[in-house]
Amino acid sequence: MSASTSPSPIPLNPIETLNDPHWKRAMTEEFHALIKNGTWELLPRTPDMHVIRSMWIFKHKFHSNCSFDRYKTRLVGDGRSQQVGIDCTKTFSPMVKPSTIRRVLSLALRHSWSIRQLDVKNAFLYGNLSETVYMHQPSEFSMTDLGNLSHFLVVAVSHTPNLFLNQSTYAMDILERADMLYCKPSKTPFGGSFAISNIYRPDISYAVQQICLHMHALHDGHMGALKRILRYVKGTIDYDIHLNKSASRNLVSYTDPDWAGCLDTRRCTSGYCVYLGDNLISWSSKRQPTISLSLSLSLSLARSSAEAEYRGVSNDVSESC
Template identity: 45%
Template sequence: MTTRSMHGISKPKKPFSLSVSIDDPSISPLPRNPKQALSDPNWKSAMQSEFNALIRNNTWELVPRPCDVNVIRCMWIFRHKKQSNGLFERYKARLVGDGRSQIAGVDCDETFSPVVKPATIRTVLSIALSRSWPIHQLDVQNAFLHGDLHETVYMHQPLGFRDPHHPDYVCRLKKSLYGLKQAPRAWYQRFADYVSSIGFRHSTSDHSLFIFRQGSDIAYILLYVDDIILVASSHDLRKSFMALLASEFAMKDLGPLSYFLGIAVTRHAGGLFLSQSTYATEIIARAGMASCNSSATPVDTKQKLSSSSGTPCEDASLYGSLAGALQYLTFTRPDISYAVQQVCLHMHAPHTEHMLALKRVLRYVRGTLTYGLHLYPSPVEKLVSYTDADWGGCPDTRRSTSGYCVFLGDNLISWSSKRQPTLSRSSAEAEYREVAIAHSD
């Protein structure tokens, strides 16, 4: 066999660059480091805007570095902010703390923070549609800066913005910062305390749903970290709460709900259409299947996936990444819930057969990019659940697989497919367990 190297033929290696995310040459590419960003006027302006917001919010104070304390690093994160249609909107620079270097019990304590459940979002949207209430999205600028810290956290000064008079000083944080382990919890507590003071109370079933009820006036606030949906029974009530929230937080009204958590919301004559087509396209591109043939169904019903099917997968991290991404895609795609649940069972030790099953799901998604979830105005007095169970369907554990869907009026608001936690001795027992699971969820 003759190779090119035997004849002295070679091609120069071109390193693959991840720094450019948008093809338009007029848009500055993503910088590789802060020094490169500071040399670009667009990115420098974005960094200056972020730094000014930090200073205005009194996020830290410069102090001499104490002895024997843990000082965490800070980093600049850059990205192109895009619109719901994928077009460039603006340059985004964010200063984050390196929470990985925090020490539990020293500069961080409790870190858990609730986020709104998908079923809660769909329920509130259904109620708003049935009553023709306005649905608006709010944007909180530098949301985590509003959370007060109860622990003492020291951080190095940000690169490019060190105080020339005190270059050796460190930042003693007074407000939470992105990247800190306790940042989401501090912001949630700060927001929850304020909305409680203006008459809201959080739902007992979902602590990220805040409800206001006074006579005939009703309002809902859905909180997912720094993304907020405000639903009010009248425009005057909405404007009143917008004014109150804007007086306390750096917040603006983005108008009627159109893009939330990566989900495009399209209004039509009949109601709302929720779609994740852009997100689905990104998953397919990440898997390298942008030009693949589509599949008519997401799963092969003739066989069950076993933990020992095939040989170990060569790239387990890619499998886990794609399976996790597909889980979020089920927010608007109940048709792939069972197939995604099956491939997610093997994320800890994926085999070749599992990868083939995952790729089949992706090929199905490739052919159904326009699919999504429709919500229509309908009466909301009736809640109907449908359940089913595959008795002993798991070939490894012989446990049953449960599935249910819940309708509020004519709108599908909740669904699930999961393996039951215990063995069932009969199909009837498996079905009763599923009914219990559907009602408890």
């Protein structure tokens, strides 16, 4: 496919899929990879089996410069027909925390490790199971070496040789979807559903947290605040998270709450940030779950959240050093 050719649209039904040679080829490759890895074992159906449907997931994959890469398909179980207590007792989402990515990058800089990225096909992620499961790890994965780390999870990475993490492309996509690509920029976010906030934009973490409290019942005032945040994103679209090769190995956490700052619930809002050396790797700003009767209790709740994150970061760092 040439760079000027638009990719085939994501299919909406099986007929569209089978009639498109690009998607049909991607499905065939995915199916053969699953067979090669011995993903499943065929068994005769018995009356006590609760059988769920299978379904295909289709997605376009793009390069870091937003040019089309390939057609991506996944064969998955349709969890909508599962029954709690019969098919499962809990669900999980095997997603890495953004703060974990930042601490790994920070450690890589300090130790002068080479940072490369790989595209792994048919990687299987499992949660902790209470049952005993016997399985062989697949003998091999189909893997593509993409060279030095340059793009991951809608984040662009620049090497200088320090690292700059930027979400300008993703921010432009959000602005375009909100029909605010040419809006007037704002100098401040307050006067944010957007994943751009708490992941790589700590400067709007508090503003987005405040608007997300009302995301299920937005009114005109909330929409105005949301647009204000987007205007601020437009004016700061080139802001980066900077990770440098810090000589310090100290892990430092800061936290602070207000007291009864929410006029509607009288709850406190607390925040924390965690530094590994000179690098900011984790932060949070959110309303406390209960009403604090005193400032000292508010401080205690804020400290508890910060300590939990600090312990998590400390364990990861100690395993990597």
